[in-house]
Amino acid sequence: VSVKELTKESLTRIAKIDGDVQAFLTITDDEALARAEQLDNQPLEGRGPLFGLPIGLKDNIVTKDVVTTCGSKMLEDFVPVYDATVVEKLNAAGMVTVGKLNMDEFAMGSTTERSAFKQTHNPWNLKHVPGGSSGGPAAAVAAGEVPFALGSDTGGSVRQPAAFCGVVGMKPTYGRVSRFGLVAFASSLDQIGPITRNVEDNALLLSAIAGVDPKDSSTSPNEVPDFKAALTGDVKGLKIGVPKEYLSDGVAEEVKNAVKEALNVLVSLGAEWEEVTLPHVKYASPTYYVISSSEASSNLSRFDGIRYGYRPEDAKNLEELYLRSRSEGFGDEVKKRILYGTYALSADHHKDLYVKAQKVRALIAQDFANLFEKYDVIIGPSSATTAYEMGQLINNPLTLYANDVLTVPINLAGVPAISVPCGFADGLPIGLQIIGKHFDEATVYRVAHAYE
Numbered sequence: 544v545s546v547k548e549l550t551k552e553s554l555t556r557i558a559k560i561d562g563d564v565q566a567f568l569t570i571t572d573d574e575a576l577a578r579a580e581q582l583d584n585q586p587l588e589g590r591g592p593l594f595g596l597p598i599g600l601k602d603n604i605v606t607k608d609v610v611t612t613c614g615s616k617m618l619e620d621f622v623p624v625y626d627a628t629v630v631e632k633l634n635a636a637g638m639v640t641v642g643k644l645n646m647d648e649f650a651m652g653s654t655t656e657r658s659a660f661k662q663t664h665n666p667w668n669l670k671h672v673p674g675g676s677s678g679g680p681a682a683a684v685a686a687g688e689v690p691f692a693l694g695s696d697t698g699g700s701v702r703q704p705a706a707f708c709g710v711v712g713m714k715p716t717y718g719r720v721s722r723f724g725l726v727a728f729a730s731s732l733d734q735i736g737p738i739t740r741n742v743e744d745n746a747l748l749l750s751a752i753a754g755v756d757p758k759d760s761s762t763s764p765n766e767v768p769d770f771k772a773a774l775t776g777d778v779k780g781l782k783i784g785v786p787k788e789y790l791s792d793g794v795a796e797e798v799k800n801a802v803k804e805a806l807n808v809l810v811s812l813g814a815e816w817e818e819v820t821l822p823h824v825k826y827a828s829p830t831y832y833v834i835s836s837s838e839a840s841s842n843l844s845r846f847d848g849i850r851y852g853y854r855p856e857d858a859k860n861l862e863e864l865y866l867r868s869r870s871e872g873f874g875d876e877v878k879k880r881i882l883y884g885t886y887a888l889s890a891d892h893h894k895d896l897y898v899k900a901q902k903v904r905a906l907i908a909q910d911f912a913n914l915f916e917k918y919d920v921i922i923g924p925s926s927a928t929t930a931y932e933m934g935q936l937i938n939n940p941l942t943l944y945a946n947d948v949l950t951v952p953i954n955l956a957g958v959p960a961i962s963v964p965c966g967f968a969d970g971l972p973i974g975l976q977i978i979g980k981h982f983d984e985a986t987v988y989r990v991a992h993a994y995e
């Protein structure tokens with residue numbers, strides 16, 4: 544097939560089904576078709592494994608000349624003048640971007656119900672949420688609209704929606720993928736990650752976007768392995784730690800059973816597992832919310848109505864311009880996080896909140912480091928339940944925050960983790976989370992692929 548035919552197939556599927564799923568915020572059909580035509584004229588030699596394949600991008604990844612909203616009224620009309628580094632890399636790999644995908648505003652949320660524009664539906668059951676904040680990317684891949692998508696994961700936003708939508712989502716090691724051109728939420732936690740239908744596609748996509756970037760000083764100079772070459776199917780002698788905190792009472796029975804069955808599969812392939820403990824993960828959610836909100840309050844100060852984004856027409860003076868730009872441009876969840884963060888960083892409280900959270904973060908990271916002296920990977924569920932019903936938890940933020948407890952420790956520790964489908968309950972997918980050592984995505988992929 545030609546690239547143009549492939550691109551058309553994706554666009555046709557989007558036209559047919561996105562009215563129900565509502566994954567896309569922007570569909571760049573004209574640009575995609577023009578690019579496809581261009582690619583079809585390129586010589587066959589030198590085409591990589593991702594050449595000509597369609598991809599969708601979470602709308603917090605900036606795209607030159609294509610509106611990038613971050614799911615916020617604040618950036619409703621923001622048209623970047625440059626591409627994110629990952630976008631340049633996708634272009635170099637010959638991929639075709641077909642559009643931008645829905646998300647919770649500024650990536651704050653777990654259901655994609657916090658987008659300023661639309662609510663995305665779970666393709667497995669339209670009455671349920673796709674998870675979040677990368678709900679658009681996960682739903683678009685699950686619905687067959689695109690075979691590839693990029694999301695971002697600050698505290699689970701790639702893995703949890705991947706779990707809810709029955710697709711594969713990887714949060715790489717902090718520093719593996721450039722954040723240049725990713726609109727910042729919490730800079731010490733954010734990573735861009737691939738969402739795909741299977742592990743092999745995921746490995747190929749990570750290989751394409753990973754690597755050191757002079758435009759992001761937090762990227763690692765470590766060499767990027769060929770992740771596809773890691774998919775040997777061999778897990779003999781592999782040592783798996785299963786933290787008891789990941790199979791606690793808070794985790795739904797059917798989710799626990801699915802994880803145990805997955806462990807049985809890995810044992811039948813020659814791996815061994817033992818129950819272990821991560822004693823400080825019980826503090827992970829409050830630690831994450833203090834740190835991520837503190838960083839967000841600082842990062843989001845750039846949206847002042849002057850340099851970027853929404854600005855009211857008739858403000859009478861500078862103060863009113865700031866005030867109204869921010870109070871009218873940001874949604875409630877974002878404002879709440881800015882308030883938390885400002886409080887946690889304030890002179891009177893930063894010692895008790897921000898500084899203490901940093902100490903707990905170090906303890907959580909040490910918990911993982913201790914386990915990785917003995918185990919190759921750590922395994923548990925990606926989420927304690929399957930996808931919520933739409934509207935079920937929107938007014939219950941504390942439950943939503945608490946439900947992040949299985950994903951946020953991984954960002955706090957900076958290690959890589961993948962979510963792969965491991966069964967269904969009531970027609971909704973369950974996700975298995977495989978966590979690896981720093982910069983050892985290869986082992987994570989090997990285990991995920993052997994299991995899959």
Ligand code: GLN
Nearest residue numbers: 650651652697698699700
């Ligand atoms: N659910 C978490 C939050 O609301 C994680 C979000 C994310 O990873 N971007 O902050």
